[in-house]
Amino acid sequence: MTTIALPSTFRPEMFSMRLATVQRAHASPFGGSEQVIDLLNDRWQISLTLPLGTQETAASNEAFLGSLRGMTNTVNLWHMARRAPRGTMRGSPxxxxxxxxxxxxxxxxxxxxxxxxxxxxxxxxxxxxxxxxxxxxxxxxxxxxxxxxxxxxxxxxxxxxWDRPTVPFRLMSTPSQQYMPGYGSGVALDFAEVI
Structure with a gap:
């Protein structure tokens, strides 16, 4: 497993990040009361879309996706909508x-x-x-x-x-870069945090 660097052209136009929690719910067969157990193995998931671009940008994206080799290699990602805290904490906490x-x-x-x-x-x-x-x-x-x-x-x-905290993510989708005359299409990607 190798960590692949993001290409310089990697600039998502849409981004979402969500927490996937691992839980088990059990319902009583008699009264219907439920019990939920939190198994503490939360994992971040990211969905993003790379924009329509030039054929050069598309080629760079295609090489990046290929180098991930499906789920084999990883890439360090962060919350791309908030690189730094909205709060004032900085320095070396x-x-x-x-x-x-x-x-x-x-x-x-x-x-x-x-x-x-x-x-x-x-x-x-x-x-x-x-x-x-x-x-x-x-x-x-x-x-x-x-x-x-x-x-x-x-x-x-x-x-x-606090400045762009990253962890390794694994590609979960099977995207491909499509080409049209003069440009490459946008690409939707799904990632899951490596645990």
Missing amino acids: LCQAASQGASQIVISGLVGDTLKAGDMVGISGLLLQVAEDATANGSGFITTKLVNRLRTSITSGVAVT
Whole structure:
């Protein structure tokens, strides 16, 4: 498995990112009451569309898709609609220790730093989304509720990536680049986070 670099021409015109949760629901055969079990193995999925372009752009996209070799190779992707947090947290923040399955983390930054709901951060190979607006307290610690739960434990002092946090994704669709006289068509792609 090789990580393939995105070509310089890779500029989606449409992008969506969603969290696929792993759950099991069980219903009672008698009263109909239900129980749902969260199996904690959340995974990000991305759908995007590359725009109509020149034949040169289309050739670059075609080579990129071929080099992914279906699901064999991976590519590092991020939330392409939000490269950086909408909040003010910047610099070199660190994460405090957190256990597998945790739904919140504590980040040390600067007094008054903020994170906004929907902001993405990368920690220890995990791509995490902030669930609610959060502000650093007087000691510079931001208690951050998460949309997705931690798949693994985090050790104290690990760096937090806020500028385009990436994780490996695998191509899930079987797209092809189509050509018309003078240009190449747009291409729809689906990816799933590698776990």
